[in-house]
Amino acid sequence: MGIKSFMGKRAEPEKPAEVPISVKDYMAKDLVTFREHENIMDVMEKLIKHGISGGCIVNENNELLGMISEGDCMKQISDSRYYNMPMTDLTVGKRMNTNVVTIDGNMNVLEAANRFTELKFRRFPIVENGKLIGQISQRDVLKAAVRLRSNTWNH
Template sequence: MITVEDAMEKNVMVFKVEDRISDVAEILRKNKISGAPIVNNDQIITGIVSEGDIMRLIEVHSPQINLILPAPLDLIELPLKMQHEFDEISKGLKKASSVMVGEIMTKKVISVHKEISISDAAQIMDTKKINRLPVIDENNKLIGIVTRGDIIGAMGKKG
């Protein structure tokens, strides 16, 4: 039986609740990962953040313009509408960059112990529609993380 311990990544990128979203987003992008656990000073998981959580911060507005047969007023107002939309997106990005990760993280985190099988971990991910599972020890401290990719990779090594 292949366990989560066999498949998990032990070097886990983590964040603190007071980290700014703009910094978190940049670190996730640079490291090509889509999410990470949030831990306290004792390495106990307090939440998890994903690209989806960050994306929900940014509201995208689109101007209502009749593109097939624009009215003359639409053509006159188009530059004004576009500037307004740009200003709204700019405001949204500025607001998002000042938010702390603790404000948007998922607080109810599903985690697993290292002894469970990867097939059980895969079933949890599928049932709960999540992409990653933090792995904890008997004291609830973070010791690793297993992703869908890790499970698929471990299954490939089986044969």
């Protein structure tokens, strides 16, 4: 006689918990932001201190004005040295990129991966009702892909 197993009525297979997939679910919300009037050297110090490669410039109403990156700062260092110009009176407003591409916080995070690939950006700000509400980076999308894979994709 073999081993018998009584299983009773089988429960319906559990559906996997809904895994959040929107950009809003993975974006950084606690951002280091800058103001137009800040000195470029102070901005560089903040980038280093916080271990970030760039950030958003906002006004007093938290409306996005532009972005500044390590590359923008490097260009300023190079120009200042080449033209023998002091950097002490230079504001971030003079070096920020005002041609900023934002993405919708409700976009699927995997679709955001396509935007990163197409546009070769390192980060996208997320604006809602005219206000900066977050930023998503390539690393945030990688984290989302790993989480989604472990929950929904075949291993």
